[in-house]
Amino acid sequence: MIEHLPALQVVLPLLAAPLLLFLVRWPSLAWAFTTAIAWATFLVAALLLEQVWGGAVISYAHGGWEPPWGIEYRVDTVSAFVLLIIAGISAIVMPYARDSVEREVAPNRIAWFYSAFLLANAGLLGIAITGDAFNIFVFFEISAIASYALIAMGRDRRALLSSFNYLIMGTIGTTFLLIGIGFMYMMTGTLNLADLAERLPEVRDTTTIRAAFAFIAVGVSLKLALFPLHLWLPNAYTYAPSMVTVFLSATATKVAIYVLLRFFYSVFGAEFSFGELPMDHVLMPLALLGILLPSIVAIFQDDVKRMLAYSSVAQVGYIILGISFATTLGLTASMLHLFNHAITKAALFMALGAIVYQIGGTQLTRMAGIARDMPWTMAAFVIGGLSLIGVPLTAGFITKWYLLLAALDSGYWPIAVFLLASSLLAVIYIWRVVEVAYFRERPADAPVVSEAPLALLLPTWTLALASILFGIYTALPVGAASRAATILMGGY
Amino acid sequence: MSPHIVLRVGAKVLIPVILLFALYIQFHGEYSPGGGFQAGIIFAAALVLYTLIFGLDAVQRAVPPAAVHLLSACGALLYIGVGVWAMFAGGNFLEYKVLAADPHLGETMGIILIELGVGITVGAVVISLFYSFAGRTREQEN
Amino acid sequence: MWIRNLFAATMLMGIFSLLAASLYVLLDAVDVALTEAAVGAGVSIILMLGALVLTTSKEKVHDAKHNLLALVVVLITGGALIYGTMDMPNFADPQAPAHQHVAPRYVQDSVEEIGIPNMVTSVLASYRGLDTLGEVLVIFSAGVAVLLLLGTGTYRRRPRPPRNRLK
Amino acid sequence: MEWLGLYNYWVVVVLMMVGFYIVIAQGNLIKKIVGLNIFQTSVFIFYISLSKLDGGTAPIYVEGITTYSNPLPHVLILTAIVVGVALTAVGLALAVRIHEEYGSIEEDEIQAQDEEDARNA
Numbered sequence: 001m002i003e004h005l006p007a008l009q010v011v012l013p014l015l016a017a018p019l020l021l022f023l024v025r026w027p028s029l030a031w032a033f034t035t036a037i038a039w040a041t042f043l044v045a046a047l048l049l050e051q052v053w054g055g056a057v058i059s060y061a062h063g064g065w066e067p068p069w070g071i072e073y074r075v076d077t078v079s080a081f082v083l084l085i086i087a088g089i090s091a092i093v094m095p096y097a098r099d100s101v102e103r104e105v106a107p108n109r110i111a112w113f114y115s116a117f118l119l120a121n122a123g124l125l126g127i128a129i130t131g132d133a134f135n136i137f138v139f140f141e142i143s144a145i146a147s148y149a150l151i152a153m154g155r156d157r158r159a160l161l162s163s164f165n166y167l168i169m170g171t172i173g174t175t176f177l178l179i180g181i182g183f184m185y186m187m188t189g190t191l192n193l194a195d196l197a198e199r200l201p202e203v204r205d206t207t208t209i210r211a212a213f214a215f216i217a218v219g220v221s222l223k224l225a226l227f228p229l230h231l232w233l234p235n236a237y238t239y240a241p242s243m244v245t246v247f248l249s250a251t252a253t254k255v256a257i258y259v260l261l262r263f264f265y266s267v268f269g270a271e272f273s274f275g276e277l278p279m280d281h282v283l284m285p286l287a288l289l290g291i292l293l294p295s296i297v298a299i300f301q302d303d304v305k306r307m308l309a310y311s312s313v314a315q316v317g318y319i320i321l322g323i324s325f326a327t328t329l330g331l332t333a334s335m336l337h338l339f340n341h342a343i344t345k346a347a348l349f350m351a352l353g354a355i356v357y358q359i360g361g362t363q364l365t366r367m368a369g370i371a372r373d374m375p376w377t378m379a380a381f382v383i384g385g386l387s388l389i390g391v392p393l394t395a396g397f398i399t400k401w402y403l404l405l406a407a408l409d410s411g412y413w414p415i416a417v418f419l420l421a422s423s424l425l426a427v428i429y430i431w432r433v434v435e436v437a438y439f440r441e442r443p444a445d446a447p448v449v450s451e452a453p454l455a456l457l458l459p460t461w462t463l464a465l466a467s468i469l470f471g472i473y474t475a476l477p478v479g480a481a482s483r484a485a486t487i488l489m490g491g492y
Numbered sequence: 493m494s495p496h497i498v499l500r501v502g503a504k505v506l507i508p509v510i511l512l513f514a515l516y517i518q519f520h521g522e523y524s525p526g527g528g529f530q531a532g533i534i535f536a537a538a539l540v541l542y543t544l545i546f547g548l549d550a551v552q553r554a555v556p557p558a559a560v561h562l563l564s565a566c567g568a569l570l571y572i573g574v575g576v577w578a579m580f581a582g583g584n585f586l587e588y589k590v591l592a593a594d595p596h597l598g599e600t601m602g603i604i605l606i607e608l609g610v611g612i613t614v615g616a617v618v619i620s621l622f623y624s625f626a627g628r629t630r631e632q633e634n
Numbered sequence: 635m636w637i638r639n640l641f642a643a644t645m646l647m648g649i650f651s652l653l654a655a656s657l658y659v660l661l662d663a664v665d666v667a668l669t670e671a672a673v674g675a676g677v678s679i680i681l682m683l684g685a686l687v688l689t690t691s692k693e694k695v696h697d698a699k700h701n702l703l704a705l706v707v708v709l710i711t712g713g714a715l716i717y718g719t720m721d722m723p724n725f726a727d728p729q730a731p732a733h734q735h736v737a738p739r740y741v742q743d744s745v746e747e748i749g750i751p752n753m754v755t756s757v758l759a760s761y762r763g764l765d766t767l768g769e770v771l772v773i774f775s776a777g778v779a780v781l782l783l784l785g786t787g788t789y790r791r792r793p794r795p796p797r798n799r800l801k
Numbered sequence: 802m803e804w805l806g807l808y809n810y811w812v813v814v815v816l817m818m819v820g821f822y823i824v825i826a827q828g829n830l831i832k833k834i835v836g837l838n839i840f841q842t843s844v845f846i847f848y849i850s851l852s853k854l855d856g857g858t859a860p861i862y863v864e865g866i867t868t869y870s871n872p873l874p875h876v877l878i879l880t881a882i883v884v885g886v887a888l889t890a891v892g893l894a895l896a897v898r899i900h901e902e903y904g905s906i907e908e909d910e911i912q913a914q915d916e917e918d919a920r921n922a
Binding site (some may be wrong): 662 | 807822842857859879886891898
């Protein structure tokens with residue numbers, strides 16, 4: 001079966017999603033089944049990464065038709081690394097989901113909910129693994145449609161409108177992508193990414209290819225919430241059910257970033273994207289603004305979930321900053337941040353989900369003194385917060401360190417100063433939460449709450465500890481990230 | 493219940509023809525335009541027409557929503573199942589050539605089966621969408 | 635765009651789809667035409683009408699304050715598209731790269747390799763079978779999504795809770 | 802003559818932009834979906850028109866004919882049409898739910914209600 005691993009990676013969740021419709025009457029069975037599938041997918045992803053660790057590339061031709069005639073799955077270190085992030089987060093979030101989803105979703109809809117979750121999961125995995133431009137579009141839409149429904153399941157009615165806005169923005173994004181793919185097909189006659197990379201240099205001086213590049217860049221930027229195209233994200237993350245926020249914040253934008261990297265570096269090539277077209281000069285200001293403004297906005301939020309959603313936009317800024325250096329070191333920092341931010345943000349949102357589970361909301365006013373009642377949850381939150389800020393010995397520090405190195409390496413020392421300053425902004429908003437939760441008295445009329453159940457705490461702590469572990473033991477993420485960066489710089 | 497006898501008789505004559513046409517589109521897709529997707533929609537259209545004239549209750553008695561949901565899952569499972577079958581038969585995912593001794597026969601068989609899967613899922617999903625929207629209308633009226 | 639009655643807008647959308655479908659026939663895309671007619675003028679319209687019954691068919695009168703920004707965005711996008719068309723091969727040019735690289739195999743060999751005269755079906759189901767699987771799952775996820783949002787459409791047997799809350 | 806060979810693409814671009822304008826300028830949720838449909842359908846027309854070949858016929862094998870239109874864009878658009886209708890369905894379902902919760906499908910009215918909620922909270 002080992003040669004079928006790439007297909008299994010996507011087919012497992014795809015196969016399980018329809019099967020869940022048979023389990024509508026047994027919600028807990030549906031949960032157990034989904035968890036099993038999520039862990040099996042994780043196992044497949046780990047095996048794939050192990051296979052390509054040395055730099056090998058696995059190509060899997062669907063239907064036995066060799067590319068470019070058929071659709072190819074293509075696994076190298078870059079995609080295997082992203083696959084591992086997606087599958088890992090969904091495997092960890094499933095044990096957490098049982099209690100959280102039971103509280104937030106009606107019992108007769110739980111099986112459908114998990115079915116949509118698996119579809120979103122499979123869609124994201126499919127984007128990361130495929131080697132075909134049009135297939136990226138199709139799987140983008142699978143994951144998008146499932147996520148719209150998942151977000152709309154939030155209990156607040158504002159979840160509906162934020163999901164609708166996400167649908168409009170997301171669809172504009174994917175339609176732009178479709179236009180770009182059409183333009184590229186017109187000039188090259190192929191849809192296979194590797195084949196495109198080979199045939200593009202011939203025609204790259206045409207206006208059509210430049211327009212294709214622009215449309216793909218804008219379309220994908222909409223999906224990855226690049227400032228100023230991020231407007232759909234804060235509301236969507238704030239009002240979605242806790243488990244969905246954890247999953248999407250750690251994976252959805254990351255996959256879009258992966259697609260951007262693929263097109264910029266592998267398909268068009270770094271020389272075209274950053275040499276002929278001034279993408280570095282476009283991306284860098286956007287990244288800097290995208291770090292600064294959402295961080296400032298985050299400071300003034302009263303809902304902690306919303307605060308962290310804005311912080312997510314800022315973190316996308318860090319990743320884009322690394323990309324805009326267009327050096328191997330910068331790319332290493334970006335790939336590393338994909339991984340570290342996924343863990344950190346997932347831990348933070350999980351802690352918040354536990355608070356939602358106990359007191360029903362994450363407004364700062366309601367969280368006063370909560371650390372006394374829920375010490376473990378808040379301790380995990382603080383660890384996540386430290387990693388978000390980039391304190392030494394946490395995963396966040398490692399990325400900041402590599403970004404700093406990359407900035408100095410490229411001679412942008414003002415950016416190094418800026419990075420330190422922007423970390424201070426993170427200190428401010430995290431401190432606001434800590435101050436309220438630890439040093440305020442619990443209001444007299446506040447409901448008495450206890451610590452969150454173990455099923456919520458364990459996954460939260462796993463991720464919190466992971467964000468410390470990967471701050472000390474860096475061989476896995478840094479090794480994978482630097483290998484991935486080298487591959488990306490080298491073209492297809 | 494609609495009292496219009498012309499509509500009711502007309503529909504009764506028309507619906508079997510539409511269903512037959514859907515089947516034709518489904519299984520003749522290899523030779524002429526058409527295939528599972530279009531057939532599924534035409535099939536669903538026949539049920540929508542039936543609903544318009546005989547009411548939602550009558551249709552849901554004949555084709556209950558729960559069955560429709562399961563059918564939509566079955567179609568997708570059939571498609572993936574053919575792919576997995578090909579894996580076990582020694583080929584790649586969705587490689588129909590290996591399904592039979594003769595590659596042409598295998599390809600044709602695979603295509604007919606997956607088109608059937610497409611048709612079932614599309615038809616069932618469209619009916620299910622229609623039920624969901626129409627069912628809301630009825631709830632609001634009460 | 636200027637029509638306030640959403641029923642009329644829906645009908646115009648259906649007519650647009652039908653026109654698009656007849657254009658597809660002219661451009662030799664018979665399979666696509668059949669689908670566009672069934673979907674654009676059929677399913678979409680039924681769903682739109684269903685949604686309009688559930689919401690409202692009249693649009694509120696707006697003042698045109700945000701439209702300038704929208705117009706600028708649209709003009710920039712349109713400009714980029716026109717710029718992109720400048721170096722395109724001419725319409726229906728047989729020498730265009732789109733017809734040279736991958737497609738000839740579908741046209742010349744598919745009948746022999748697969749044994750089916752309709753090339754669209756061959757490419758759809760076999761060469762690019764994974765895309766079609768994706769398509770099935772897209773429509774399946776739409777089904778699941780609408781189930782999550784609107785329910786199954788059957789009567790709820792138990793009396794609904796809000797009535798008790800009023801007392 | 803060379804410029805005339807591109808005119809059909811320009812027509813498509815105009816159609817696309819009409820749809821795109823409706824999506825971003827309209828405050829009515831249903832109309833946004835109508836706009837999205839027009840936008841996408843125009844992109845589909847673009848794909849189909851790039852598949853046309855001079856002297857080609859529909860890509861169904863008939864003995865004696867050697868020139869066919871390019872079947873690949875047809876396949877892509879078949880898939881894309883399905884994606885489009887799936888999005889329409891989900892968008893409309895969301896609009897229906899929004900109307901149930903807010904009693905309106907106008908973006909500004911809904912936002913006004915949200916702001917009022919925020920003040921009361």
